Amino acid sequence: MSKRSTGKHPSILTLERFLPYRLSILSNRISGIIAETYRDKFALSITEWRIMAVLGEYPGASADEVSAKIQIEKSIVSRALQKLLARHLVEREVDETDRRRQNLSLTKTGMEIYKQVVPVSYEYEEQLLECFSQKECETFDKLIDRLYQHAETIDLKD
Template sequence: MAPHRQLDLDRFLPYRLSVLSNRISSSVAEIYSEHFQLTITEWRVMAILGRYPDLSANEVAQRSAMDKVAVSRAVARLIDAGRLTRGMHDDDRRRSVLRLSAEGMRIYDQIAPLALDFERQLLGDMTEEERALLFRVLDRLDELELKVEAAKTIHG
C-alpha cells in the first residue's frame, strides 16, 4: 500500500491566506471592537455600505464573500443599534436596500482613517513595487477564484 501524501500547510496557499487573514482581522478588530463595540462582520458590512450605499444584504454578502446568515445577523444588530437604515430601492419597490445612518456614517468616518493607518503600518516596509505586485497577485487569484466558481455553477 502506497503511503498517503502529506499536506504541508506551510506551503499550502489557502491555509496560509486564511491564517494571515485571521491574524490581520483580529489585530484590526481590536480597534473597532473596543472603541465602537463592533464585530468584524458588522464593521465589514459598514465598510462596504460606506463605499457602496444602497445594497441589499445579499449584495453585501456577495461583495464580501461572507456568509449570508452572518451578514443578515450583523445587519439586524446594526439596524437595532441605529447604525444602518433600511429603505426601498428606487427602481424596484420590492427590494430593500441598506445605507449607513448618520450615526453609522459618524462611526465610519472615525474608523476608516484608523483602518487606513493600520494598512500603512502593515505595508510600511514594502516598496511601491512590492505593494503593486502584491495587489496584482491578489487580483489574479481573485480572477482565478471567480472562474472556478463559475465552472462549479455550470457543471453542477
Template sequence: MPSLELDAFIPYRLSVTSNLVSDAIARTYDALFGLSIPEWRLVAVVAEAGEITQQAIGARTRMDKVTVSRAAIALVERGLMDRRGNPSDRRSHLLALTQAGRDLHAAIAPKALELERRLFAPFDPEEVAAFTDMLRRIEAAALALEG
C-alpha cells in the same frame, strides 16, 4: 507525486494570514468602536455604495446571508443603519447609513488606513502593488473555479 505540506500550501497560508490580520483589526474595531468585523464590513460597503441590498453585500464581501443579516440587524438596532423596502425588488431591502453611521465611518476609516499602513510599512510600495495585483488575480482564478 509531491506530498502535501500544510505550511507550504498556499491556500492554507492565505487563510492563516487572513485570520491573523482580521483578528488584529477586530480587536481594534471592537475596542475603539464596539464593532465586529462583519459589522465593520457592512459599514464600509454601505458607505461606498450609498444604498445596497444585503444580497449585494454578501456577493461583494463573500459573507454568508446569516452573517450579513445579523450584522445588519445589529447596526440598525444601534441606529447606525436604516433598512427600507427596495422599490425595484419587493423581496429585498436597501441598507443605508444614518448620519450616526456616516460619522462612525468617518471616524473608523482613518484608523483602518493607519492599520494598513503599519501592516505594510516593512514592504516597498512596488511589493505592495504587486501583492495587491496578485490577490486580485487569485480572486479571479478562484471565481473561475466556481464555474
C-alpha cells in the same frame, strides 16, 4: 493515467509551506489584529464593519447587494443588520418600486462612526505595507488579484 506511486510530490505534507494554510493563518492574523480594534473602539465585528463599509460606498444598497459585495451569506448579513438597526447605525426603508427590497443606508450616527473607522483602517493597512517597497506593493497587489481570479476557475476533479 498518472503514475501516482512514483509521483513528483513528497509523501509528507509540510503544512507550514502549504499555500492554502499559509494564506489562512496570514489572513487570520491580519484580520485578527484589526478586529480587536474594531471591537474595542467601536464595538463592531468584522462583518458589521464590512456592511457599514459597503453602505458608506454605496448608500441605498439592499441586503442582497451587500451580501454579494462582501461575499457573506445573506442570512449572516441579515442577522448582523438586525444589530446595526437596533443600534441605529443603519436604517432601511422599503423600496416603493419593489416592496420586497429594502434600501439601506448609514444613519447620522452610523456615518459618524464610519468616518472614525475609515482612517483607522487606512492607517493599519499602511502599517502593514511598511514592510514592502513601493514596487513590492504593486507586485503583491497584482499577484493576489491574479491568484484570486485563477482560484475561481479551479474545479477539483474527483
